[in-house]
């Protein structure tokens with residue numbers, strides 16, 4: 001066994017010099033023990049280190065690039081794996097050109113992990129300001145996965161040349177005094193400050209650049225894994241920002257696309273006729289806007305107009321509408337006193353021969369149409385909204401609430417109006433047998449009676 005001793009974990013030059021000597025000796029990868037620092041771990045290792053060979057070895061340039069990255073990997077086998085590949089290249093095997101070569105693929109994968117770690121460090125190091133006798137000092141704590149700190153120092157020097165800073169890590173510390181870079185021993189997390197006055201500014205900045213319309217939670221977690229969060233002040237905001245993303249997205253669409261909102265239902269309806277927020281206006285005959293008194297205390301929200309509503313331009317006039325009317329009459333709710341509308345104002349369908357088959361609106365369509373519904377709610381100011389089915393409750397609350405598990409319960413719309421959830425009347429049209437239809441009609445009626453009971457508690461004005 002031959003021991004090849006390197007000065008540091010990322011000592012590429014030392015590794016290269018040893019390789020020159022070892023190749024000259026004809027050493028095989030399995031005969032070499034690579035040691036970092038002073039201690040010797042291998043009992044069988046022969047401590048005589050081959051003298052570094054001075055003569056350069058010709059290697060393909062992409063090998064040199066690959067090796068420089070792989071050397072920074074934390075896998076202790078990296079020196080040996082690279083040596084094995086190098087020895088083969090020296091022997092004339094053209095392994096760098098074989099994309100299926102398992103060793104080459106493994107090394108490329110290691111290099112990729114190193115590059116990713118380098119990128120993470122650049123993105124997630126957060127300096128905290130400390131006032132010291134000789135001025136401001138910015139200190140950051142970071143836990144890299146690989147031996148990338150030295151490699152990355154030049155980046156931080158360029159980026160923060162005018163600041164006095166230190167990056168502390170469990171591997172080494174690096175300190176920049178605006179003139180020279182110094183290296184120090186490994187640090188502990190407790191050595192780094194946890195909070196400073198700049199923290200709040202970070203959070204404000206992050207909160208303001210956060211674009212809810214571009215939120216992709218999975219991609220975000222992939223890009224900013226949770227293990228880095230404890231070190232980054234802005235991550236305290238992330239759960240809240242994700243939760244409120246939809247409301248903020250809606251608000252963004254509203255203010256950017258429609259800066260001034262109509263202030264009567266008549267002008268709102270007139271504007272809606274020209275709506276092009278989503279492609280549903282194209283195939284539909286016309287918009288089907290809400291209907292009812294401007295001061296209605298009760299509002300019903302359905303899903304979207306059906307075939308007949310699309311032709312008539314009025315909500316709930318087809319088969320579901322007739323069922324709805326009958327149930328309202330039984331519950332003694334006067335439809336003419338209520339405002340009846342839909343979450344989505346255009347009929348979405350798939351043509352099938354002469355028929356137009358209803359298609360459920362997707363979240364994007366619901367969100368785009370939410371602007372109209374919100375304005376209807378703001379102008380009518382109902383005291384109670386009845387959500388008919390899943391699309392309505394999604395639009396009203398921004399949440400996907402399963403209807404069967406939540407029917408008969410109260411929620412709150414994004415505007416703060418109480419919302420009672422029940423099934424959509426068309427659900428009653430799709431039931432398999434007469435007995436189930438009867439039972440479900442009774443349940444729907446019971447829900448509407450619960451609504452009526454609430455209305456009776458309203459103080460007349």
Ligand code: URA
Pocket residue numbers: 302303304305306309314315316317318320321342426
């Ligand atoms: N279904 C709805 O949700 N709304 C209508 O207007 C008609 C059927």
